[in-house]
Amino acid sequence: xxxxxxxxxxxxxxxxxxxxxxCSPISGHRSVSWxxxxxxxxxxxxxxxxxxxxxxxxxFPGRFSGRQFSNSRSEMNVSTLELxxxxxxxxxxxxxxxxxxxxxxxxxxxxx
Amino acid sequence: xxxxxxxxxxxxxxxxxxxxxxxxxxSSVPPYLFWYVQYPNQGLQLLLKYTTGATLxxxxxxxxxxxxxxxxxxxxxxxxxxxxDAAEYFCAVSQNTGNQFYFGTGTSLTxxx
Numbered sequence: 001x002x003x004x005x006x007x008x009x010x011x012x013x014x015x016x017x018x019x020x021x022x023c024s025p026i027s028g029h030r031s032v033s034w035x036x037x038x039x040x041x042x043x044x045x046x047x048x049x050x051x052x053x054x055x056x057x058x059x060f061p062g063r064f065s066g067r068q069f070s071n072s073r074s075e076m077n078v079s080t081l082e083l084x085x086x087x088x089x090x091x092x093x094x095x096x097x098x099x100x101x102x103x104x105x106x107x108x109x110x111x112x
Numbered sequence: 113x114x115x116x117x118x119x120x121x122x123x124x125x126x127x128x129x130x131x132x133x134x135x136x137x138x139s140s141v142p143p144y145l146f147w148y149v150q151y152p153n154q155g156l157q158l159l160l161k162y163t164t165g166a167t168l169x170x171x172x173x174x175x176x177x178x179x180x181x182x183x184x185x186x187x188x189x190x191x192x193x194x195x196x197d198a199a200e201y202f203c204a205v206s207q208n209t210g211n212q213f214y215f216g217t218g219t220s221l222t223x224x225x
Contacts, residue, residue, distance in 0.1 A: 004155070033213070043202065043215035056212045090155055092213075100146070101213060103155035 002027065004093050004104035012110045018079040021107045025072050025093030032074040033101060034066060037088040049074055050097065086111045114139055116205050118216035126224045131190040133219045135203030138184065145186040146204040147177055156202060162186065173197070198223045
């Protein structure tokens, strides 16, 4: 069974731009969570979607948004990029609520 | 609120020596506990998890962890370190009332030949 895939793997943007990251969960998984990983803050929870509904949201500004499609694929969007948004963005999927999360390889975003 | 503390951001062991990575959590309800490993430029890979039942949990690559409720700990151990164990290790907790994971700050393991 294929794992969680994330595209693109690497991205370079400039301040003020916006970016969209994509995540395809493991087949049959309906929950998708997003995390931001930085050297200073570690792994921080962004939000979680289940069956196209956002169920949980972390403590991030409204510039960070996401959505989930009927096939469980998810996208996250960051508008008006700031230098501090440079990070590894990880997507994780689980079959259902409260089950083990399986992580993708991440998208490394660099904001210049 | 949940929190996870990993003591020691960097741990070095000799090849063949015992690996001990410490994790303490705070939780107002029984938690689910996880250890993940991250190799450079890769995502997180599940090593092992505790949800209910036996408190000693065995995972992949010879790792195991013991849930000690009285100490609110979930330390990760491996009897004999291998060079391939060098990586970043993350302890995580989730409540049985939600799907959000709370991660520790990670421990970087170096294995000395």
